[in-house]
Amino acid sequence: MIETGEILQTMRMIQEENFDIRTITLGINLLDCADHDPLVCAERVYDKICRTAQNLVSTGEALELELGIPIVNKRISVTPVSLICQGDPRPIAQALDRAAKETGVNFIGGYSALMQKGATLADERLLSSIPEVLSTTERLCSSVNVASTRAGINMNAVREMGEIIKETALRTAAQDGLGCAKLVVFANAVEDNPFMAGAFCGIGEPESVINVGVSGPGVVKKALEACKGAPFDTVAETIKRTAFKITRVGQLVAREASQRLGIPFGIVDLSLAPTPARGDSVAHILSEMGLEMAGAPGTTAALALLNDAVKKGGVMASNHVGGLSGAFIPVSEDIGMIEAATAGALHLEKLEAMTCVCSVGLDMIAIPGDTSAATISGIIADEAAIGMVNNKTTAVRVIPAVGKKAGDTVEFGGLLGFAPVIPVNPFKCDDFIARGGRIPAPLHSLRN
Amino acid sequence: MLDKPLHLAYILSRHRILFALGGMLMTKALISVTGLDTTGIIARVATKLADMNINILDITQTILDGYFTMMMVVDLDGAQLGFADIDKELQTVRDELKMSIHMQRMDIFDAMHRI
Helix, strand or coil: CCCHHHHHHHHHHHHCCCCEEEEEEEEECCHHHCECCHHHHHHHHHHHHHHHCCCHHHHHHHHHHHHCCCEEEEEEEECCHHHCECCCCHHHHHHHHHHHHHHCCCEEEEEEEECCCCCCHHHHHHHHHHHHHHHHCCCEEEEEEEEECCCEEEHHHHHHHHHHHHHHHHHCHHHCCHHHHHEEEEECCCCCCCCCCCCCCCCCCCCEEEEEEEECHHHHHHHHHCCCCCCHHHHHHHHHHHHHHHHHHHHHHHHHHHHHHCCCEEEEECCECCCCCCCCCHHHHHHHCCCCCCCCCCHHHHHHHHHHHHHHHHHCCCCCECCCCCECCECCCCHHHHHHHHCCCCCHHHHHHHCCCCCCCEEEEEEECCCCHHHHHHHHHHHHHHHHHHCCCEEEEEEEECCCCCCCEEECCHHHCEEEECCCCCCCCHHHHHCCCEECCCHHHCCC | CCHHHHHHHHHHHHHHHHHHHHHHHCCEEEEEEEEECCCCHHHHHHHHHHHCCCEEEEEEEEEECCEEEEEEEEECCCCCCCHHHHHHHHHHHHHHHCCEEEEEECHHHHHHHCC
């Protein structure tokens, strides 16, 4: 029999501690929509998505009511578009955006290319279309994989992406560079990530699949408030137990959604994903652990403990854990990170160190509008190297704030939040980036 | 002669297994009622549930400083209405009593608090 105390604990988590299911993401395979005529391909894409996802939003809403937990987002991820597009990819982008609006999801991810070793013609066409596409669509998200532990780093793609990020920012300057908030550059991208903007449905996935992302930084922080002064063993154990409970609900929702939609269950991503709302911050967990502010010495260690404890607790709670599964540190989406960056406690270099021990990279960071494309490429190269050498996923989602400099603020609204523009090291790397070619895969990638 | 008690015990044990199975397969929901204490809360809610053929399995209730809190575990299997419709029916009780009535399936509590 469930006890009253347990019931009240669950209800408190939901009502007071911002516990929610962050997303149900439906992955849809679009390989069978390929056609040499882009308009035919676009129509097939539109039809397949509308057909497959027609009940996604209503199912999410029904589950929300029945289980009594908010299911904040319903989203769709598709096969990387460069794999299905044999001509101009732009009609496909428009079809994806239309399908998102028709099905009622708030984001659709997968306008993507996987080019860790080199670019196909389709990859190149997709890349050059990104700035236009992200400024003329509303709900489409794009990602490019430029490195992997097995393949090394494609420095040609790294150079190109610096330019593309810059151009996308210019084209969406009126909305503070919002286009760049929908674009992620990856190293070791995963095929089953349910979170945007980096979600796509990898080619190892089935015909369609349900992946769920949970979220509960507020719940973890609250649990830690009971261990003030306690040694790290207790801190780790408390986070583990909390992560278990959080992930268990994700598993329940995923199974239910899968059953009702008749679509196989893929994974639960047990990541702690913050929102700009107060009480929903990963940075505040780090503060609760004893740091004056995120960015102070000890931050990397604290994040390492958090990231690991979340995984250990969550893995017991679900039979299929995947996606990114760790702690997220998006600056504009976390009120604690915003405060730390504004106060000058958190710098780009510290964020880079933190990406070595958590599950995403440099995420939702506003940089000065006059940052050069080469410098952006340098930032990407650094993140790619961290991911490649450490056999983990890293990413870059930076937003050049056109016309703004360090200390100003950019405003995206909603879950994308707002952020201070943080300074970037002004010394140049133009000659470094101009070289191009491939940085070879590290020795330890030869595991056979 | 010796067979009879054994035979009975066998039948009883089969029934116990079925009861236990029935317990596991039951669709249980938690209904929490909160608000300012007034006369007839339990009667009103219980009558509504009985009208919908919803059996009450467990109740816990307390009044703190005039504030009423009640949690009921109910069995939804007998109800003809779907979850959303049951929730709508409870709306009339919410309006009459001016109380907060929240219903959710028990699965979420089982998932979180049991291995």
